[in-house]
Amino acid sequence: MSSIAAIVAEIAEEMRGETERGAVASYIPPLACISPDKFGIAVVMVDGTVHAAGDAQEPFSIQSISKVFALTLALGAVGDQLWRRVGREPSGSAFNSIVQLESEQGIPRNPFINAGAIVLCDVLLGRSEPREAIGQMVRFVRTLAGDDEGSIRIDEAVALAEQDTGFRNMALANYMRAFGNIHAPVERVLGVYFHFCALAMTCCELAMAGRYLMNGGRVDGHSIITPSRARRINALMMSCGHYDNSGDFAFRVGLPGKSGVGGGILSIVPGVASIAVWSPGLNGSGNSQLGTLALERLVQRTGWSVFEPRA
Ligand code: DON
Numbered sequence: 001m002s003s004i005a006a007i008v009a010e011i012a013e014e015m016r017g018e019t020e021r022g023a024v025a026s027y028i029p030p031l032a033c034i035s036p037d038k039f040g041i042a043v044v045m046v047d048g049t050v051h052a053a054g055d056a057q058e059p060f061s062i063q064s065i066s067k068v069f070a071l072t073l074a075l076g077a078v079g080d081q082l083w084r085r086v087g088r089e090p091s092g093s094a095f096n097s098i099v100q101l102e103s104e105q106g107i108p109r110n111p112f113i114n115a116g117a118i119v120l121c122d123v124l125l126g127r128s129e130p131r132e133a134i135g136q137m138v139r140f141v142r143t144l145a146g147d148d149e150g151s152i153r154i155d156e157a158v159a160l161a162e163q164d165t166g167f168r169n170m171a172l173a174n175y176m177r178a179f180g181n182i183h184a185p186v187e188r189v190l191g192v193y194f195h196f197c198a199l200a201m202t203c204c205e206l207a208m209a210g211r212y213l214m215n216g217g218r219v220d221g222h223s224i225i226t227p228s229r230a231r232r233i234n235a236l237m238m239s240c241g242h243y244d245n246s247g248d249f250a251f252r253v254g255l256p257g258k259s260g261v262g263g264g265i266l267s268i269v270p271g272v273a274s275i276a277v278w279s280p281g282l283n284g285s286g287n288s289q290l291g292t293l294a295l296e297r298l299v300q301r302t303g304w305s306v307f308e309p310r311a
Helices: 003-016 063-084 099-103 114-125 130-145 156-165 167-178 186-197 203-209 227-240 243-252 289-302
Strands: 040-045 050-054 199-201 257-259 264-269 273-278
Touching (some): 003 040, 003 050, 003 289, 040 203, 050 203, 063 114, 063 130, 063 186, 063 227, 063 264, 099 167, 114 130, 114 167, 114 186, 130 186, 130 203, 156 186, 186 199, 199 203, 203 273, 243 257, 243 289, 264 289
Antiparallel strands (some): 040 273, 257 264
């Protein structure tokens, strides 16, 4: 067993015994019934080796982690013009906050808060049908993950529940539309947003899908995005990927990371590894309690923080 494999197995074992597991998201009913006992971890190394432990093969709702893939596609569609409509600063506010939008004229602080991701969905929708934008996302994520069998899918029950409970997202979209920063009808834009949030993937699939960000934009010899774009997406994940908890995540883990209220985190060690962790219990900022702890321990034991002096 390689030392990384041993560390991954050891961390999964430690997480099994943890009692402080956080609280499972309750505002989306299908997420509320997932057991807080779940924990999965998958690490894909730059040479393609995969180390996985715990519930790494069980699909979960990736929720806001999909914002990373939406950003990648939106930059592909409109390039740097995107930055006229979305900022690149940490918000210091909750993921679904509306407060900054008034003083900042409907321009969201960054693409990873809900308001920013709703703008990404508007860009990806353009003049097409929501099902085309949703289909494009599913195909993109399957390609990134090397999922030839098409097992990555959208959980329609989750998408419906998002729709039924998404009053804040409706407020955000309508408010930005009033400022002219949403162009398509809000119901269609939100239909895309809710379906992106409802993507279901396993830790193994998610870590595979993150390979392009560890590899300077390349996967299996194919260029997905340029190296500079991969570097910039990683920078945004580090500064904005955990909402008002991003500073603490950088302090404790020191890696680009993107969380979701389903309890998943995708974290990238540039040039070394793509990591997915999942445990549904969340801390006060809506980020996975054990997922963060597991990443903190992994980084301590491997020296993988980007702030670690390079040999
Ligand atoms: O917009 C929402 O409420 C959710 N579907 C997604 C939020 C999310 O995952 C925020 N992340 N930590």
